[in-house]
Amino acid sequence: MKQKYYFDYAATTPIDPRVVKAMLPYFGEIYGNTMSLHSFGMKSAEAVEKSREIIAKSINAKADEIIFTGSATESNNLALKGLAEAHPNKNKIIISAIEHDCVLNSARWLKSKGYRLVVLPVDKEGKIDLELLEKEVDEKTLVVSIIHGNNEVGTIQDLQKIGNICRNHKVYFHTDASQSFTKTKIDVEDMKIDLLTASSHKIYGPKGVAILYVRSGIMINPILHGGGHEGGLRSSTVNVSAIVGMGKAVEISYKVGKLESCKVEKLRDKLIKGVLKTIPDCWVNGSLTDRLYNNVNISFKNVEGESLLLELDNRGIMCSTGSACSSNNLEPSHVLLAMGLTAPEAHGSLRFSLGRWTTEKEIDYLLAVLPKVVKKIRKISPFKI
Amino acid sequence: MRGQFTYSKKVLSHFRKPHNLGNIKNPSGLGEVGNLACGDVMKLYLKIEDDKIEEIKFETYGCAAAIATSSVITDLVKGKTIEEALKMTNKEVIDSLDGLPPIKIHCSLLSVDALGEAIYDYLVKNNREIPKELEERHRRITTLADHH
Numbered sequence: 381m382k383q384k385y386y387f388d389y390a391a392t393t394p395i396d397p398r399v400v401k402a403m404l405p406y407f408g409e410i411y412g413n414t415m416s417l418h419s420f421g422m423k424s425a426e427a428v429e430k431s432r433e434i435i436a437k438s439i440n441a442k443a444d445e446i447i448f449t450g451s452a453t454e455s456n457n458l459a460l461k462g463l464a465e466a467h468p469n470k471n472k473i474i475i476s477a478i479e480h481d482c483v484l485n486s487a488r489w490l491k492s493k494g495y496r497l498v499v500l501p502v503d504k505e506g507k508i509d510l511e512l513l514e515k516e517v518d519e520k521t522l523v524v525s526i527i528h529g530n531n532e533v534g535t536i537q538d539l540q541k542i543g544n545i546c547r548n549h550k551v552y553f554h555t556d557a558s559q560s561f562t563k564t565k566i567d568v569e570d571m572k573i574d575l576l577t578a579s580s581h582k583i584y585g586p587k588g589v590a591i592l593y594v595r596s597g598i599m600i601n602p603i604l605h606g607g608g609h610e611g612g613l614r615s616s617t618v619n620v621s622a623i624v625g626m627g628k629a630v631e632i633s634y635k636v637g638k639l640e641s642c643k644v645e646k647l648r649d650k651l652i653k654g655v656l657k658t659i660p661d662c663w664v665n666g667s668l669t670d671r672l673y674n675n676v677n678i679s680f681k682n683v684e685g686e687s688l689l690l691e692l693d694n695r696g697i698m699c700s701t702g703s704a705c706s707s708n709n710l711e712p713s714h715v716l717l718a719m720g721l722t723a724p725e726a727h728g729s730l731r732f733s734l735g736r737w738t739t740e741k742e743i744d745y746l747l748a749v750l751p752k753v754v755k756k757i758r759k760i761s762p763f764k765i
Numbered sequence: 766m767r768g769q770f771t772y773s774k775k776v777l778s779h780f781r782k783p784h785n786l787g788n789i790k791n792p793s794g795l796g797e798v799g800n801l802a803c804g805d806v807m808k809l810y811l812k813i814e815d816d817k818i819e820e821i822k823f824e825t826y827g828c829a830a831a832i833a834t835s836s837v838i839t840d841l842v843k844g845k846t847i848e849e850a851l852k853m854t855n856k857e858v859i860d861s862l863d864g865l866p867p868i869k870i871h872c873s874l875l876s877v878d879a880l881g882e883a884i885y886d887y888l889v890k891n892n893r894e895i896p897k898e899l900e901e902r903h904r905r906i907t908t909l910a911d912h913h
């Protein structure tokens with residue numbers, strides 16, 4: 381196999397070998413069902429509870445406030461639909477225009493059931509308008525759900541301020557922290573977060589496991605009904621090995637935290653500077669200051685993103701695009717459009733996301749290849765710049 | 766569709782090394798069409814002698830499928846008479862690429878339309894009679910574009 385250069389950590393991360401090692405005993409040795417009363421069952425249950433504690437601590441929550449689910453999508457669905465079911469006296473939901481599809485589509489589904497849906501616009505950096513939020517929250521509002529670090533452009537919202545507004549109006553505050561979890565500090569007490577979604581496969585853990593934090597005292601109803609796992613909120617046989625893996629992934633992130641963020645941020649900035657310097661007619665999308673330390677999102681004028689992505693892939697470089705051609709509804713990225721980009725501008729956007737194993741050499745290779753590839757695709761285009 | 770699509774080897778090879786890329790100065794016929802679905806654009810240039818396509822070039826702003834179909838259609842009609850070229854369907858284009866993912870079928874229409882428009886342009890420029898079918902095609906393409 382040709383050498384591969386992975387710049388798609390925001391899509392998913394490889395599993396850290398230490399995580400794999402921690403998981404292994406839970407396949408063939410300690411394979412008990414957490415609901416079984418025998419010692420195998422208990423061992424499994426203990427391992428799950430240990431993970432729950434590690435994860436809870438990392439966001440300053442209590443262990444019994446953590447529900448394990450199968451994906452961030454499931455967590456976001458459970459947060460919104462579970463709240464709606466449990467609080468039928470409310471009829472309004474507030475989200476931002478740059479939510480992940482799973483929040484957006486859950487909210488739209490609730491809208492189809494009669495909820496009033498308010499979608500807060502964002503400015504050109506991707507920040508929501510806090511004054512508008514303040515105006516919109518009222519006693520009929522069920523929940524405000526705002527993404528923490530945006531998955532496409534990396535912009536980080538001020539959760540503290542949003543949390544204060546929600547608390548003052550006695551409205552629940554949910555955040556999708558899938559991208560920011562373990563990358564930037566999250567404290568559910570300080571930030572007054574009532575519900576929070578985080579995922580394992582974005583933090584070097586296995587796929588197929590995520591959490592929903594629900595502040596104790598807040599009622600939600602389950603989506604899945606069955607044997608009553610996870611306090612009755614998520615029936616399904618507990619995915620022990622994956623949960624152990626997620627716990628381990630969080631534990632590792634404590635250890636490497638600052639070092640890793642400094643290293644990756646430096647590489648990110650080198651990449652941004654290098655691209656802006658060597659390629660004409662391109663610009664960075666998203667905030668330059670309040671930004672996930674591993675996100676680079678750049679639009680290239682007169683370039684279609686899917687063709688650019690495939691041409692890079694041909695040279696071993698893997699990334700993502702917000703182009704309409706690459707989406708399954710042929711619409712450009714709703715995030716970029718919400719930030720004020722025109723459809724053609726969104727067409728030529730690429731996201732490079734860095735991570736634990738990104739090296740300076742890889743950045744150098746990308747910086748050497750990208751200008752050539754952009755030039756090649758521009759040459760095919762009838763628009764000349 | 767469940768799961769992500771993949772491109773055939775032929776699509777990828779045309780995409781990576783497009784045939785007949787570029788433009789022709791003072792073309793006998795020029796066809797320019799936009800893709801309504803996602804906003805892409807293709808320009809097709811023809812040099813025609815004795816009603817035969819002597820030279821053909823294209824420029825495309827679009828996805829890999831759009832670039833590959835542009836490239837393959839130039840191969841398919843080069844050396845053909847305009848009458849033969851007008852018979853070209855997008856099925857032929859798709860077949861000669863060993864298929865396209867369903868969501869990318871619309872990209873292949875772009876190249877067939879651009880070819881039709883380039884021949885239309887040639888006929889108009891030379892005060893020639895326009896076949897009824899081509900006239901209708903032209904009307905469909907241009908009105909669609911206006912509406913967009």
Ligand code: FES
Nearest residue numbers: 705827828831872
């Ligand atoms: S040109 Fe946009 S999907 Fe093919």
